[in-house]
Amino acid sequence: MTTPSSSTRRWFMALTALAPLALATPGALAQSAPQTVSIGAEAVPHAEILEFIKPQLAREGIELKVRVFTNGHQENQAVAQKDIDANYFQHQPYLDSFNKSNGTRLVAIAAIHVEPFxxxxxxxxxxxxxxxxxxxxxxxxxxxxxxxxxxxxxxxxxxxxxxxxxxxxxxxxxxxxxxxxxxxxxxxxxxxxxxxxxxxxxxxxxxxxxxxxxxxxxxxxEGSQSPYANIVVAREDNRNHPALAKVLQALKTPEVKRFIEERFQGAVVPVF
Incomplete structure (x- = not known):
């Protein structure tokens, strides 16, 4: 039997060390790629607002991936199952009802706007x-x-x-x-x-x-004082992740507030 050379052994060990990184779950905000964040959203207005902040986040080294959903149940399940990192489409009563019905523990991490019903x-x-x-x-x-x-x-x-x-x-x-x-x-x-x-x-x-x-x-x-603010929702285990925190900061800027007010003309009301 031929004994591997020392250089071959070093190459094999390096390759083995990299293998777990290739298996990282996309929605887990893994430390191997901490600057990528995936967020589920309804097409209007949520995805539009997220698309607006993409350039700012890119300048900060954050790649924001927006995945559009049409079904709220599936969108919450995608967060719970770590297919995506967070979502932005619902209000707190909807989230409470979903958690109760599905045994999940998703949490609100920011309130962004109200959509008067x-x-x-x-x-x-x-x-x-x-x-x-x-x-x-x-x-x-x-x-x-x-x-x-x-x-x-x-x-x-x-x-x-x-x-x-x-x-x-x-x-x-x-x-x-x-x-x-x-x-x-x-x-x-x-x-x-x-x-x-x-x-x-x-x-x-x-x-x-x-x-x-x-x-x-x-x-x-509804009036602008509706208690049904739309929230960003994540799992408990990544609610404080630094990359996700940067997304929340970008969502709560004067520029985003102005964009919402001008784009939606009162149909969407910022709460920050």
Whole structure:
């Protein structure tokens, strides 16, 4: 048997030491590539905002990879399973509901903006025009479904047993003067059914994707003091990673605030 030379042994040892780096999970913010951050986002406005800060982060040596999702459940699972490092699309009640339902422990690490929730119609120009028995489409997930009902409650269309319950359902309605009929649908589908229902309560990101202008088109809309701020979410094990911290710093600059205000004209409101 031929004994390997010392130079061959050194080469083999170096190659072996590098092997674990090649196996690093993309979403783990591994120390081998600490300057790459992957974040999931809805296309509008979240991905647009993230794309805006890419050049600044690149100058600081951070490569920001933005992955666009259309399903919030899948987006949170991608963080939990370390496919991506963080996401930016949801508010705290949605995250709380997801963690409870899925046994996850994802955490909010920054609040960036509010998207005032609105009610839209293709059939009626005023809320007062809603007929008795009108069909109202609301988001099917617990947190946004409750958000829709709370908006209707504040405007007197229904009365909820507890108007402070952020997980209220149609079963919590104690008065329904117009006998509204509710349909629960996936949030992304709500703009598509506008022609089939009397009223749809739609998250602003989906409204913007459907070319709806909340300030112009919404028959009802939340105020700027809405508690449903959109947050950046990560796993507990990487919430304090330096590269992710730089992303958060870049999101909270005067330049980003100005971009949001000019780009979205009140449909998206910065909270920093």
């Amino acid at each position: 609105g009610a839209y119609s293709r059939k009626h120009q005023r809320i007062a025009d809603l007929p008795e028995g009108a069909t109202v489409a609301i988001p099917g997930d617990p947190s946004n479904g409750a958000r829709a009902l709370l908006l209707l409650h504040r405007h007197g269309l229904v009365t909820l047993k507890n108007p402070d319950n952020i997980l209220a359902t149609a079963r919590d309605i104690v008065a329904n003067p117009k006998k509204l009929q509710f349909r629960e649908l996936d949030g992304a589908l709500l703009p598509r059914v506008l022609g089939d229902v009397d009223l749809a309560l739609i998250n602003t990101n989906y409204a913007l994707q459907a070319n709806l202008k909340p300030g112009r088109d919404a028959l009802l809309i």
